[in-house]
Amino acid sequence: MPGMAAKASIFEYISLDPNRFEVIYLTWKLPTKNERLEDYAQRMCEDVIHQNPVLIGVSFGGILVQEMAKLIDVRQVIIISSLKSYHELPTRMKFARKTNAFKVLPTSLINYMEQLDYLPLGKSFKKRLQLYKKYMFVSDKYYLDWSIENIVSWKQKQAPKGIVHIHGDADLVFPLEHIENCHVVPGGTHIMIINKYRWFNKHLPNFITYGNQK
16 A cells, blocks of 8 residues: 555565565545545455455555554554554644644645746755656545545554564654654665665565564
8 A cells, every 4th residue: 555645656666576475556545525544444445355465555555554454354564654653653743633733734735736847946856746746646635635634633542463664764754763663774764665675675575474573
């Protein structure tokens, strides 16, 4: 499961042996009005075609697969650049959680991404913008508002038993200082599933097969 609003193509560089693994890519659906995360997870479970699967989710997708695992039997849950409970939210998101500040975020600006190409922005920003445009799947304002609210207001208090958490030490969205009990990827940012794919191609098969064992 990709991260918030992202296409499954964020996994395009992840290569798993087809003789050992069958990979099914899940894609985001538009939430219905006032849909609870639990009900959304139930709808996503309808796309899981195997018994006792290994669920892998990135960022908000990591939150979603944990909710899905409460509804179906799974062999393993692996989350990447994500959270195991609301306690791992960074300080700014905890503040937004208490004050509902997330409700005033200008998510409608997503519709103006094309125009940003013409602004005199730095090379680093423009490079990041191109990545967003390449991998973004959903630009619907309601979906973005719904996603942000469900990240910030997530109710899970404790990490599920046996979960595998892979996190980068340079993640600015969910800083490592707030994350507990994870496998750290040196130099890994929030988009490390894309630019640290060699690390994942080397280590992910073992996490899928053996869980928390190295």
